[in-house]
Amino acid sequence: MRVLLVEDDAILGDAVKAHVASLGHAVDWVTTLEDASVSLRAVTYSLMLLDLRLPDGSGLTLLRDMRGREDATPVIILTAHDQISDRIEGLNCGADDYLVKPFNLGELTARMGAVARRYARIPSTFLCLGELKVQPTERRILRKGEDIALSGREWAVLDTLLARRTAIVSKSQIEEALYAFGAEIESNTVEVYVSRLRKKLGREVIETLRGVGYRIKVDDVKAD
Amino acid sequence: MRVLLVEDDAILGDAVKAHVASLGHAVDWVTTLEDASVSLRAVTYSLMLLDLRLPDGSGLTLLRDMRGREDATPVIILTAHDQISDRIEGLNCGADDYLVKPFNLGELTARMGAVARRYARIPSTFLCLGELKVQPTERRILRKGEDIALSGREWAVLDTLLARRTAIVSKSQIEEALYAFGAEIESNTVEVYVSRLRKKLGREVIETLRGVGYRIKVDDVKAD
DNA sequence: CCTGACCTGACACGCACCTGAAAAGCTCCA
DNA sequence: TGGAGCTTTTCAGGTGCGTGTCAGGTCAGG
Secondary structure, three states: EEEEEOOOOHHHHHHHHHHHHHHEEEEEEEEOHHHHHHHHOOOOOOEEEEEEEEEEEEOOOOEEEEEEHOOOOEEEEEEEEHHHHHHHHHOOOOOOOOOOOOOOOHHHHHHHHHHHHHHHHHOOEEEEEOEEEHHHHHHHHEOEEEEOOOOOOHHHHHHHHOOOOEEEEEEHHHHHHHHOOOOOOOOOOOHHHHHHHHHOOOOOOOEHHHHOOOEOOOEEEEEE | EEEEOOOOOOOHHHHHHHHHHHOOOOOEEEOOOOHHHHHHHHHHEEEEEEEEEOOEEEHHHHHHHHHHHHOOOOOOEEHHHHHHHHHHHHHOOOOOOOEEEOOOOHHHHHHHHHHHHHHHHOEEEEEEEOOOOEHHHHEEEEOOOOOOOOOOOHHHHHHHHOOOOOOOOOHHHHHHHOOOOOOOOOOOOHHHHHHHHHHHHHHHHHHHHEEEEEEEEOOOOEEE
């Protein structure tokens, strides 16, 4: 799927772009409304991530314009805390969902999945980890039909590991995914969450690579 | 369900809006054709209540325009006694039903229900939630043959959850389904209604996902 | 056997959520 | 018109879960 990211904050944009790319999607990142309009005319996107407050005007104009043109591209608004009124207006203009900054990347994954599914009727995919069936977008894990509940942070860690499948993820990468916005952490939080996940999911699911990071092994990816 | 009310009579509009809201539906009330067009482009409605005689032109234009655009939104025409010819033309333009002013609100309820039911894809399907049998279109819930009564808002919340089945619905999504544009709510209304539904339907029916939203578990969908 | 990296049980705090009850608003009917 | 009987909304107090932190234990490698 192809995503258009409209965001002028370089740091956030970079993080989001990297994350979305790591999910296997093509990402075009633009920082102005001007460029966004050009891109929209040139390419059909599966999803747009839109920051409303841009240096060259309000993203609402763009959104209204799109909907006026019968462009039904799913849109997720990225909004700062103090711009809640914008988001209401945004939804009224035809946006599909919104995320309040700062958000964590796992939640972005979930909302993207939800919006995409709502539109495209894409059957939800699931991953097999041994006897586990994991549906990240549904926030659901089954072991032999039995539900396993994870908390928000636990999901965020698992999402990060799953996004890289079979590749090694360093502790600092996980921290960045959890606290992307400056909220530095100075304890062994990641270790704790890995431990909690292992307790719930089984000891073998997450492998430790001393001095390097962690790795998760996905057996298979299927769709219902 | 979300209703668009197009009516320039302030007193009647007020009454209708209040009544429809009391049935648990979200109502957007506009008084001009201009605004109606804007709303229709921004939002998908389950039903439109349309007064044909408006200050800025005939509602028939709007109706014809909609049907020309393949917009199949159900429409009930609200017509004054001396505009019977309008109503005939309205039906020919693709309206679904009409009400002659002054009408009583009970009749409005009935006709709205009839129209909505006519449009519901599968006639009288029901959903199984544990020991519950739920018929949303009939506004009916049975537990072992025993009727359970829900109020308007309770139905609205339940409808929203059922519409997404097994998927997660955020608190704000529920609020948006319940309240019309701008009617921001600043209390824990959604929590209260979830609590009431659990009291009536059973504690396990609605699952809480902390910081994310709610989810309902539908075992099965059947038709009588 | 020592060192550093990692694991994990326990705990305190805060926040999200729950819920009973009171206040406000509605509809309907006499 | 007014009041009975709902439903809806608000509020406040309580509860429990999630989170981050730490300390002591375990393990691998040199």
